[in-house]
Amino acid sequence: MELLYRDGCMVVCLKPAGVLSEDSDKPCVPALLRQETGGYVGTVHRLDRVVGGVMVYCINEKLTGKLTQSFHENGEKTYLAVVSGDPGEAGTYTDLLYHDPKTNKTFPVRRMRRGVREAKLTFERLGRAEADGQILSLVRIHLQTGRTHQIRTQFAARKHPVVGDRRYGSSVQAQVALWSEAITVEHPQTKQRMTFRHAPPAVFPFDLFLISGEKREDET
Numbered sequence: 001m002e003l004l005y006r007d008g009c010m011v012v013c014l015k016p017a018g019v020l021s022e023d024s025d026k027p028c029v030p031a032l033l034r035q036e037t038g039g040y041v042g043t044v045h046r047l048d049r050v051v052g053g054v055m056v057y058c059i060n061e062k063l064t065g066k067l068t069q070s071f072h073e074n075g076e077k078t079y080l081a082v083v084s085g086d087p088g089e090a091g092t093y094t095d096l097l098y099h100d101p102k103t104n105k106t107f108p109v110r111r112m113r114r115g116v117r118e119a120k121l122t123f124e125r126l127g128r129a130e131a132d133g134q135i136l137s138l139v140r141i142h143l144q145t146g147r148t149h150q151i152r153t154q155f156a157a158r159k160h161p162v163v164g165d166r167r168y169g170s171s172v173q174a175q176v177a178l179w180s181e182a183i184t185v186e187h188p189q190t191k192q193r194m195t196f197r198h199a200p201p202a203v204f205p206f207d208l209f210l211i212s213g214e215k216r217e218d219e220t
Helices: 029-037 061-074 150-156
Strands: 003-006 010-015 052-058 076-084 090-100 105-109 116-131 134-143 178-186 193-197
Touching: 003 193, 010 029, 010 178, 029 052, 052 061, 052 193, 061 178, 076 150, 090 150, 105 150, 116 150, 134 150
Parallel strands: 052 178
Antiparallel strands: 003 010, 010 052, 076 134, 076 178, 090 105, 090 116, 116 134, 178 193
């Protein structure tokens, strides 16, 4: 697993798709990181199992709460996704979402009730391509909220499921085409805002849009 940054407080890594983002007896990122760091690893935020990309973890137990709170209050997350169809040049999606823990699936609903939370994101279309007679669009997504399966649910609700996401209606045989592209976090000790980004691997369907698998320069 590739590390993008490490100091005495935190580590930024590329989560492999298919690996859990929090501690588990199944393959998970904290266990992989402990092999690299040899010590404590605290979860700061989460990423769906099927999604890969940039994540930050705390390796100073005393600062985990501080980093977690700062990240959820002031952090920024940007994703890349390939979706079916054309959602338009740009837009904002606002929905009420309910996550059913029994089925591990999220649904849009019409009114607020117990367990329902508002979800909001903005997106811009970066490109379009065609595969097997179907139009696909590459979008960059900025989350204003962080709900379970939020991106997958909100695009699927508008008939633009993430490519490869069979759970939410995609008919394309591929790995789920959703990638955590960039994270901005305030360092809990120096207070410096740091941005880390990395392009997705150049595999289908991201390769249709000439995205390089090379690491982009981190911004601080």
